[in-house]
Amino acid sequence: MSRTIIQCQQLGHYYSGKAALNNVSFEVVEGEPVGLVGPNGAGKTTLMNILCGFLRPTLGSVSLFGLNPGNPELSDKLSALPQDARLDPTFTIGEQLQFFARLQGFSSKEANKEAVRVLDLVALKDSFxxxxVALSHGMSKRVSIAQALIGSPQLILLDEPTAGLDPINIRNIRSIISELSPKTTFIISSHDLEELGRVCQQILLLENGIMSSTRLNMSENDSPTRFFTIQMEPCLASEVIGQLKRLAGVIHVSNPQKNEFIVEYNYEIEPQIDLKIITCITDNHWQYRQFSRGKTLEEKLFFEKQ
Amino acid sequence: MPPNFFNSVLLICQFELKRLFSTRKGLLYIITFAVVWYFILLYPIRYASDLLGRQQSSGHGSTFFEFIGFGSLMNWQIPEFGVYWRFALIMFPILCISITADQTCSDRERGTFRFLTLRISRGRLFFGRFMGAMVIQAILIITTLITTLVLTVYRDGSLLSSAFNSSVAIAVNLLIVLLPFTAMMAALSATIKSAKQSTVWAILIWSFLAGIISGLSSYIPVLDNLKVLIPGYQMTELAQLSEWQPLHLAYVPLLQSFVLLIIGYWIMSRQTL
Structure with missing residues (x-):
């Protein structure tokens, strides 16, 4: 049975009387990566900072592995990529990573090996x-990710891990997360919903300091009403909507963005609607870019209730 | 397994030493200090001790030195160390304020502290940095004392054992004197954003505290005792003492350091990183 590794009870934090977090309660069990999303100013970084022990909550309680944030016993269990944290410009990257490893209990020799290992993971072995100051923004971000991988932490909190990274390194970080999961639980705060949709099974949504949780690919498969999202090449929206609506089982077709269509259908009436949709597209000589099951994460989290 | 409290403090201390001895900034600082010290050793200490030595042997010196306020220099067995002690009581506290002003502030502002506090507690970090600052000052004091000892023995080889005793006495007393200064800078550094601001605040606090207490004590004399709160308030008395005598006043800086470190730790543990 999975154990609970994070427990937050009625957590609140206020900046000059303004609530950044308001009565937030949630639990995270060990296992698959968890995404943390929310609009700017929703309180994601505040929550991350509280979990890391950088900030004391104004109200409520937090425990990680049954310990308070900042407890020295968490040092070999918890690791993080903090936002806007930079290394000391006086020392080399290798020296600093070695020092971090020493503080985590590695011997001098092991610390050196560990620093090389984690730099190799983020393809920066040559920057030892x-x-x-010699590194670009993206490279600095990768070094910060490398420090979070020192040792074998059971929980890694990543605040905007892929922001500022190039596509190759985004893929590399994604594969590191996939390799280490579920032995290591990741909590990833990001605005890149596509990225989160690929990596995470559970999403925590923070809006106006209030938390809600969504399990991806779960609720939809239990319901007879399901969705497909189609990205089309430039086309006449009214024509596409009209044709798709004629298909048996289709309940509704919406056009949330230019050339993007969400088809809502009843699975029990037409289980193979995907084939019908493709046939319809081909018959009408339209072109599509992407055809995917369900709604996009963006649609689910931010526009579904509207 | 993560290191215990003592080993964590030791690791941080070692890293601070590395900052001084293996970084360009640290080496530049050492070279500057060495050049300044060379001139202090060569001129004030050597010439003043020559003069003192001559006055002591002629027997007329004490009146002159007492007249200019340096009579206590005659109490030292070796004049070089008497002059050193007077210089050190001014030079090292000033040096202390400048070199220990950035125990934690720039790391905190840069966010480097976040990387560190994920691995060790804020308390270990605070005391580790404080210990590092004290060890660095101890190294500087010992180095300057060794050079003074060499100068003394070069003048008269028979003074080796007395010079060694004076060196140890000065090293111990000077480190005790510097404890509250370093602790105060640790506390300021834990709350203020930059080293420059810490230094400015330290000077302001000292000046205002001294001014306010002096002002109030002119109306209520008993308040004059509050001067014990000011780090280094006992310096005037210390300057009049020699060899191991300053240890009689050691309780003042030790108590001040204890209080300041508790305040600093309290600030540090509540600080948002």
């Missing part, structure tokens, strides 16, 4: 002797 570089100073932080």
């Amino acid at each position: 002797k570089e100073k932080p």
